[in-house]
Amino acid sequence: MATQVNVREIILETLLLITRDGEYSHIALKNVLDKYQYLEKRERAFITRVVEGTLERQIEIDYIINQFSKVKVNKQKPVIRTILRSSVYQLKYMDHVPDSAVCNEAVKLAGKKGFVNLKGFVNGVLRNISRNLDMLSYPDPSNEIACLSVRYSLPMWMVEKWISVYGKETVEKMGKAFLEERPVTVRRNTAVVSKEEFEKELEKDGVVYRRHPVLPYAYELTNYDYLAGLLAFQKGYFYIQDISSMQVAEWAEPKEGDYVIDVCAAPGGKAIHLAEKLSGTGYVEARDLTEYKVALIEENIERRGLDNIEAVCQDATINDEASYEKADILIADLPCSGLGILGKKPDLKSKMTVEMAKGLADLQRQILTVVHNYVKPGGKLLYSTCTINREENEDNTAWFVENFPEFEKIREKQMLPGSDMGDGFYIAEFRKQ
Numbered sequence: 266m267a268t269q270v271n272v273r274e275i276i277l278e279t280l281l282l283i284t285r286d287g288e289y290s291h292i293a294l295k296n297v298l299d300k301y302q303y304l305e306k307r308e309r310a311f312i313t314r315v316v317e318g319t320l321e322r323q324i325e326i327d328y329i330i331n332q333f334s335k336v337k338v339n340k341q342k343p344v345i346r347t348i349l350r351s352s353v354y355q356l357k358y359m360d361h362v363p364d365s366a367v368c369n370e371a372v373k374l375a376g377k378k379g380f381v382n383l384k385g386f387v388n389g390v391l392r393n394i395s396r397n398l399d400m401l402s403y404p405d406p407s408n409e410i411a412c413l414s415v416r417y418s419l420p421m422w423m424v425e426k427w428i429s430v431y432g433k434e435t436v437e438k439m440g441k442a443f444l445e446e447r448p449v450t451v452r453r454n455t456a457v458v459s460k461e462e463f464e465k466e467l468e469k470d471g472v473v474y475r476r477h478p479v480l481p482y483a484y485e486l487t488n489y490d491y492l493a494g495l496l497a498f499q500k501g502y503f504y505i506q507d508i509s510s511m512q513v514a515e516w517a518e519p520k521e522g523d524y525v526i527d528v529c530a531a532p533g534g535k536a537i538h539l540a541e542k543l544s545g546t547g548y549v550e551a552r553d554l555t556e557y558k559v560a561l562i563e564e565n566i567e568r569r570g571l572d573n574i575e576a577v578c579q580d581a582t583i584n585d586e587a588s589y590e591k592a593d594i595l596i597a598d599l600p601c602s603g604l605g606i607l608g609k610k611p612d613l614k615s616k617m618t619v620e621m622a623k624g625l626a627d628l629q630r631q632i633l634t635v636v637h638n639y640v641k642p643g644g645k646l647l648y649s650t651c652t653i654n655r656e657e658n659e660d661n662t663a664w665f666v667e668n669f670p671e672f673e674k675i676r677e678k679q680m681l682p683g684s685d686m687g688d689g690f691y692i693a694e695f696r697k698q
């Protein structure tokens with residue numbers, strides 16, 4: 266019982282870090298799981314599920330709380346609001362947790378956090394919701410945007426934007442896909458470990474794997490507690506990467522001896538994939554903005570034992586004349602709004618705004634204006650983002666070929682969650698004449 270209380274307190278602190286203090290959800294969760302490695306697998310899974318679920322369903326949860334609370338969610342104290350949200354998630358989506366335990370633990374936690382005077386309020390709201398779970402009201406179906414927004418916990422502006430581009434049916438598929446639990450995808454390091462050895466190593470740790478039907482080095486993994494704790498991870502046998510991101514190195518088709526520059530490379534997924542594909546030949550310069558990010562790339566390079574790749578600290582918005590016409594392949598996997606990975610980074614649903622997405626589209630143009638110079642005549646430029654925002658994707662591609670006519674667009678693809686395999690992701694390939 267004592268650990269039960271602690272687990273809920275850990276959940277509260279993690280959610281506050283993300284929603285009140287602005288920490289990224291995947292980083293906050295990773296840090297907390299690193300810190301509490303001694304907890305039982307079951308407890309760690311409970312923390313992950315409640316933190317992720319509460320963030321994923323936040324819009325729907327707030328809609329429910331507002332039906333039963335006189336003080337609306339946005340007027341509540343952050344601690345109380347967070348206790349209510351994570352409790353409503355458990356009431357609505359975790360059948361195996363008894364409702365009475367959810368309410369009691371929430372009330373105790375409110376008291377423990379110094380809100381003794383609000384224990385009655387927390388108790389009243391939660392018991393009321395628990396009694397009425399089968400009679401919750403939802404927006405009227407005639408209001409398509411509000412309806413989809415609450416059902417899939419997507420901000421109205423995203424639903425509105427996507428309906429106009431992709432249509433209602435596709436938006437529903439995307440909303441569903443973001444909420445689905447999906448196995449993690451990893452890329453086997455083909456330079457270091459054979460298929461047989463890799464699979465044997467996973468089996469030793471009880472990890473269940475499924476070979477990807479298309480990419481021979483890709484696997485879906487389930488039934489593990491902590492991926493980074495596996496021996497196979499520490500030996501550099503695999504890299505955690507979505508199937509959509511693996512397409513960048515596939516599209517790049519590096520040839521032996523190619524010089525590759527990845528201008529925004531951290532933590533190194535695509536750059537390392539290219540270095541592996543070069544089979545010990547050629548060179549990959551994996552650049553990023555800060556020493557901290559460069560250290561992340563270096564750590565990943567070291568785990569893989571590759572010597573045809575180097576991490577470099579370099580701001581992609583600053584012109585680097587020494588790199589002019591140096592790259593056979595230039596990877597521009599640029600900072601973006603991340604709307605294709607809302608399933609993995611659910612906090613983006615509340616953190617990303619129209620203005621921020623616009624700012625990122627401008628930054629992408631600014632970086633492309635600088636880095637296109639680094640491509641050799643006849644070389645390739647691959648532009649990619651993990652978003653499904655037309656301004657950052659197709660519009661930027663159209664802008665790029667219009668402004669830099671020495672580049673020809675070879676192909677482009679917008680992958681959509683629920684329709685394509687993996688995350689929402691965009692790639693465009695250009696060739697310099």
Ligand SMILES: C[S@@+](CC[C@H](N)C(=O)[O-])C[C@H]1O[C@@H](n2cnc3c(N)ncnc32)[C@H](O)[C@@H]1O
Pocket residue numbers: 510528529530531532533534535536552553554555558579580581582598599600601
């Ligand atoms: C989408 S992520 C790159 C992911 C990476 N390609 C991979 O596969 O692991 C974008 C990266 O751009 C970096 N970045 C942002 N602004 C930058 C700038 N001005 N110059 C260089 N890198 C920048 C960020 O630090 C971040 O690591």
